Amino acid sequence: MARLALTLAAGLFAAGAPASAEELRPYTVVGDAIPQSLTGTSGDVTRGRALVVERSSTCILCHSGPFPEQAFQGDLAPNLSGSGVRWSEGQLRLRLVDAAHLNAATIMPSYYRIDGLTRVGASWRGKPILSAEQIEDIVAYLVTLRN
Template sequence: MKRALILTLCTAFGATAVAAGDVKPADVVYEDGVVNASLTGQAGDATNGRKVFANRKQGNCLACHANSDMPEEGFHGEVGPMMDGVGERWTEAELRGIVSNSKMVFEGTIMPAFYIDSGYERPLDKFAGQSILSAQQVEDIIAYLMTLKDS
């Protein structure tokens, strides 16, 4: 009960916790930018992934990417590629690598590494040592992105 309360509070305040079975950010295995193994050992939830994608305080993906699947959301970015059809352009493992740490895939990208916990500058000390997204949030976003097909 105490652990559930702590995880709930961490999530509510934007902190990300690594659950016992999750792959820690430093232990993610990249093979040419691809991450074949799930970070959690379970499937992502596409419905939650859509929420995290749109959330300006979590993924904030819309700051850079336009997404026709979210017409209710305003101010889509134009810096990154359009998300329409992304589930056909990339495999699940490729998307896991891109979302976890895009710098392992695209040289010089400005896209943040969403699942690292060191090797970056954080503007606030309270975020030091934390990834932007949890392992489950990464898996959820991937599940959501896999639903975005051209057809």
Template sequence: MARPVLIALLATAAFAACGPAGAEGLLPYTVAGDAVPDSLTGTKGDATRGRALIVERSSTCILCHSGPFPEQAFQGDLAPNLSGSGSRWSEGQLRLRLVDASHFDPATIMPSYYRIDGLTRVGNAWRDKPILSAEQIEDIVAYLVTLRD
């Protein structure tokens, strides 16, 4: 019982310090250099769930990316193959890439999966919701770090 309270307190403190502006409804996170070092939820994600999420069409990942998913007939090639992601990037770097890829390149076509501000004409069904929840992002990060060359 004590832990969620502690996380909430820490989260509130972090939000006051450096939470992204206008992102009410999202858990605050801290960018350090090119990474978000700490879990968005305060807990480690589940890699098995992460893999299932990545190949699910509604997550949108493999519309553009391909990866080590031999059972998936329809993968994209608009973006890098996800194989070896965990060798190329640290957990924190992967987390920031998912949360807000535009941090690295404002012209990127990769959506910011954990952002609700700065968007235009979002459809009713998706308004004020991030593309992926903090839990889903942590699950995907937990899976991506296991992808080693």
């Protein structure tokens, strides 16, 4: 499973360079959530949906959801339909930022964490997979999924 997660993350890296470590913004975990936006503002729902649906973000490699234009969707992780009912905005944010905080054995990459990771390619060390803005865009979209 760990190899699968690394392979999925490698596919994302091939799609474009991640943000640099200097761009990391501080956040506070409260219980099972990061209640405050990483950017101080809400994300863009349209950009968030585009990120979830494009294969380079790796979301639909493991997750399925209300994406009729994508014939092939994953079945390793929860269906994203109803995400906005099952989880709060803060809970979704923590799952994207650092899913391992909630489940050390998860295969979901930590999209905004750079410390404590192993087997990271030299050119990718110290860089998050997604920017704070991208995290907020995806959160903004996922909270709209209420069915």
